Amino acid sequence: MAEKADRTRGRLSPLADGLRSQGGAVVVLLIGVAFIAGGLELGKLAGRFPVMLGGVAVALALLEIVGGVFVKVDDNQKRTRAPLEKQELKAIAWIFLTIVAIYIFGILAGALVSTVVFCRFIEGRGILKSIANSIANVFVIWFAFSYLAGFDLYRGAIF
């Protein structure tokens, strides 16, 4: 029984591995289907191109999925799909914090917040050094873009 299970697992593992490796193609398939569905509701003129492209995307995704099942996943692909590292997650969070901070507080205040967070939590510097760096950063942005180039810098949604 245990031997049979092992043999079955051995036969299914490459298949399962192949299917898992095609996550991206599955997403493309779903996006293609969504655009086809949306395009069909739009009418003949507006919807024709999205439906056509959606069909192309679905066809390509199916080819990739079917092909991927039979092709061994190489090491590069395995490395690319390794779980995100802590530092990578921090960097992603910092990028989105920057976008939100700039959107809410404006470019200068947002830059201040962003640089402090980057220096403190990603580069691991002390809080005083982080603040000093961010003030210098903001000054450079103001000097180059507002004072020298004369641009009107965005002030944020709340101001």
Add this chain to the structure above:
Amino acid sequence: MQALLDTALSLMTFEALVLMAAGCVLAMVMGALPGLSGTEALLILLPFTFTMPLEQSMLILASAYASSYVGGALTSIVFGIPGSSTNLATILDGHPLHKQGRTIFAVNLAAICSGLGALFSLVIVVALIPVMQPVALLFGPAEWFLFVIFGLVVLAFSNESNFLRVLMSGALGLLVATIGQSVVSGTPRFAFGITDLWSGVPIIAAFIGLYPLADAIDLARGGGAQGSSIEADPVVLKGLRQKGQLADAFRATIRHADKVGISAFTGWFVGVLPGVGASLASVLGYLVVRLTSRNQENFGRGDVRGLIGSETANNASVGGALIPALALGIPGSLNTAILLSVLMINGVQPGTNIFSEKVEALWSVLLGVALATLLSCAIVVIGGWRLSALIAKIPPRATAPAIVLIGCLSLLLARGNANDLIIAGALTVVGLLLKRFGFSRIAFVIALVLGPIVESSFFQAVAIGRGSYSVFFASPVSLILWFLIAICIGMHLKRVLFGESGPKAILAAERETSDG
């Protein structure tokens, strides 16, 4: 000719020269920093161009475009780390030359070959201008539509392991381009009531989100400075004091003039192919020179011909990429996609318009590339290895906040709409997912930029054919394009079925051999 002279005179102002020099230096620094490239330089310079006349905008952007490849050669030679993917093949023979104490010779040779490659390709572009407009007229809506498909297939073919994924990326880009008002009927599509999306996904937001913001994550998680003291090696140190290396570099260029020519032509030709870009040009330039050389045993061990092959070709691709961009409006690379976007924002349509009514913009681009190439080569020859040692001391991670903040600033200055930040954030997620799953961002971006014109061309073609799709097979140009598409797909299938290696796989094997 009169337009050329008028443009040249208008650019010979102190302000224009300062702008060009700024573009050059910034792009060289960006090109030299691993993880960054000329694209970031173009995006940083973009907001400054919004208040400039079109000719000056194109001058500064074209300068940055041309100079980044020169900067990347420095870190490839001195540190064995590619400044950008366009200088990958330069490491094979450039870095061994540095280890042999011939750093200044190698750096000067790279600069000379870069200059010659770029100038060669520009001469071809200028020579082809009289035929570009008639060729552009051969391309009706059906031919134009097929040329874009051909471009995406060629891009997929050049990416050996991910052919289908590149095509899927192109399809996704075209799908995202349908967001907004239909170019045919004006009906809002897939905007979900968000008025900022009615005019489609903003291209600048797409560039910023997919590239600098997505790449900043890799920079932010990267390590510290990679520039250890290059003077620690006594062989290198002795070589740095040796005189006459610039003259040696010139002599080597003359002695191997045939290799310079072969590599330049290879790079130019690769640059013409839509979406392929300078990184493949560099690799192919190296391989072509190697394959056409006798006594190949020194390649990968400091053979001068290897350095000539890679550095001439990547810069020669600059001029090549301008041909489909200016004649047909199809970007040959991401950087030309940015140049084209700026042209279109300023009301200049590539194709017949740029050759007739807006010819000053055309000459600004060409002159910008030519002058910037000469200037950046001169900077490298004068500054030499010291420049790369200085640049290498900048830790890549420290550039991440600057890149992100300036990217966001560019975005806000482009349209003055803060909601573009949110769109860029969403596209950052798309960029991260594309990278993670092995899809192609360049195919996505090119398809996104061209999407509206592709759709309108499709409908115009069908209208010309009175509803019949046979219009896509009607003209000789269409048939040639179908034939070329079939060849690319056939060659890919042959590669898949018979397991042949493409250029990058051969290069990877070369690196393993020379490292071992």
